[in-house]
């Protein structure tokens with residue numbers, strides 16, 4: 001008998017991929033991560049994939065061709081106009097569900113593999129963020145819409161405030177498989193399975209240059225901070241790392257574990 005239960009599933013979630021260096025880091029590490037971690041699904045936040053801000057259809061195609069199952073986005077979603085139609089036309093690329101309904105794209109999708117259906121929901125925080133509608137009722141609405149359609153749900157809570165992210169973790173505890181935070185680009189040390197069975201982390205971190213300032217060349221970021229003058233930012237390529245989490249789940253909507261995946265990519269330029 002197959003020891004693997006019907007809903008046994010593992011999900012690799014990769015934090016904000018920043019620029020070409022982030023894409024190359026992800027693509028170069030992915031084969032060995034697949035071999036070592038054997039994820040059933042790979043979900044990637046791609047909001048910084050295009051030169052550090054936004055994503056283009058080409059970037060998205062490249063990620064899907066590499067076998068990424070779902071791309072989530074965030075506040076930089078609409079940086080490139082070419083992506084607007086793509087967001088409407090392609091199911092597995094998500095902008096935050098609590099953006100205005102009039103904005104291009106959609107906020108959740110379902111992907112299936114080996115008889116397991118994974119729902120993915122993208123949300124944006126409201127504190128210090130520009131989402132048009134509140135995140136908490138939208139999370140409930142998305143779950144209602146997915147009811148009966150999914151075995152597991154992963155939520156990407158793209159937010160600035162740690163309070164809003166942990167609040168969303170508690171709000172959804174026991175109702176989804178995982179709530180992972182993104183946007184601040186710095187991995188936090190609080191990965192855990194909450195008492196109701198939801199895997200949670202406040203920020204997954206970023207996949208990109210750790211030698212910069214959340215992705216930006218550090219000398220440019222520092223100049224802006226020190227001089228208080230406008231500076232044109234460029235993406236750093238120094239010290240690329242992949243930051244992610246691996247979530248293992250058993251019964252529907254119940255995580256068994258969440259572990260951080262923090263991998264340097266020294267050969268990548």
Ligand SMILES: [Fe+2]
Pocket residue numbers: 016047048074183184185
């Ligand atoms: Fe980001």
Ligand SMILES: [Fe+2]
Pocket residue numbers: 047074075076158182183184
């Ligand atoms: Fe962001």
